[in-house]
Amino acid sequence: MLDTSSLLAHSANLDLVIRHVLAGLGHGIHAGRERGAGVEFSEYRAYAPGDEWRRVDWKLLARADRYYVREAERDSHVAVWLWLDASASMAEPSLRIEGLDKHWFARTVLACVAAIAQRQGDAFGLVICCDGKTEFVPASRGPRQLQRVLAALMRAKPAGVLPEADGLRGAMQFLHAPAMVFAASDFLDWPSAQGDALLRLRRMRHDVRLLMLRTEAEAEGTIPTSAAYRDREPRRTTAEPVSTLVPDPKVDTGSAVARGLHRLTDADRPDYMRALAAHIDGVRAACVQSDVPLLEARIEQPLGEVLRSWLRTERAR
């Protein structure tokens, strides 16, 4: 029988996946500051698909024969920011479930968060770190914003490396308002400009929650042996300084290609596990020190469970 995860991974319709995941999940990321319907009327707006039926003004429908939605002054002042790492390492696929990779998982879980935020009436925006650049969807509310965010998520393809500090500076313009930041990444690049930016947001009293994604093979060390591996983001190699990886015309391409090759034999496996554990411990320690909740998940896990755990991390804290 097919796993639910593999069924979801082959679904092209992100909207459908969100509905499936969110069914029975309940509402709410955070407690709204002002409760009830006692919000001040602001204006009427034409109905758009995705609006809740209870917000449609039925009397106006009877008079004008058109659907109008009552817009009210917003009660929530919390903006939700979705942070997607779309660097090349996120293209790492699952060995067990075909068609599933880290990028798909991160994208879908962030889309679910966006859908929840839209249901709650929160403003939400999106930051995508891809190929050394930062793509930015400003925070806004409503179903159209959800479509915008989903479209941006669908467009994103894992490529290149994470942006440097300069590239991230433009995305930090939302710092003036209280925000929740949901960042999904593999955090293999640590310390990095992305990590520094997220920790800095936390120091500025934003609610930052990190989701560290790994594949089962990575976490358990069951990657196939007897093959040569090349890093998906060769610039990230710690064994050599970045400057030597810039193509040098004097160096013949054969040796340049040879550089950055790694092997995995059964004898190397314990060392690999130790090095990976040390790296993750480093990430964990930095998060604990900055009081940032970090959820470690494997992409083969059911998405709904991961999402629920991620939303609850703050309560556990």
Next chain:
Amino acid sequence: MITSLQPWWWLALPVLLVPLWLHMRRRERHKAGLLATARFLPATTPQQQRTPRWQERLLLLLRLLLLLALIAWLAVTVMPWRGDTVLDTADVPSEFAAREQDAAGLHGAKTVQLSADPLQWLAAHQHEFRRDARILIVAHSLPMPALLPEFALPVTVRLLPGASKPAARTHRIVLASTPEREPQWRALIAAFAAAGGRFDIGSAPDAATELVIWDRGGTPPAEWKSALWWRTGAPPADAIAIEANGLHLAIADSAQGRVWYSPDWPATDARAAAAIYETWQQLAQPFVAYPMPPVSLAASAATRSGQQQRPSDWLAWSLLALFTLERITAHVRRR
């Protein structure tokens, strides 16, 4: 049609190892897989992942065949490079050769010194000559071939004047006969001399002796040896009896040489002497070829058209076909 140097092209066969090596080597470059956590693995060098496996076998096969066909074509095909040429034998005086070369108008022609028969050499090497080349053969003397030779090129044959007549030979004969029969034998040998040649009669054979006539009782001394003996008396039982020119002969081989027995000698008249001489010349004397006269041979059209059909034509065509296939396959592989 293989000249002496061409088979050395087969030594180029190790060139076939080059495509083999290239096709085995290309494997290592495309092998590395991508892994996000590769940075936590030990670094390595590409030599350690080299797995010698064949790939693109069709292309490899085509390239090997192409090289093989090229080497074979080089080994069996020759380009005509010789122009006007003087072929002379070593026994020709150089001033005579130079005079004949000037007379034929072949100034600046190359000279090829030959030790064997120039006509045979030319028949084996005429594909090396360009179509407009002229050939002059200068020799002391040449044996006349049975048929007029045909060459694809005009050939002039010039021979040393006066050398065409064969020199009179001296035949050494040992005569051992009874005193009463010896004058008859001497008369017979004198009759032989009328046909040409000189006859030297000795009493004991040496290395140059051609004939021993033993016409007395008893057996000849054991140390006497000769290619031919004439004896009288009864032939041994295993002798072969023949009749030639009206002469009855019994031929037997002994340790001292071949022996002819006949009841008919020595001859009593001129006709019998002529029959004995004729039989001796036919059966025991080496053949002397007619000397060839100086001739000028025009190029033969039949030989010329035959020369154009090289045996390696199909090889050149297959070379072209293989090259085309190799290019197509390489192009398809790249897409």
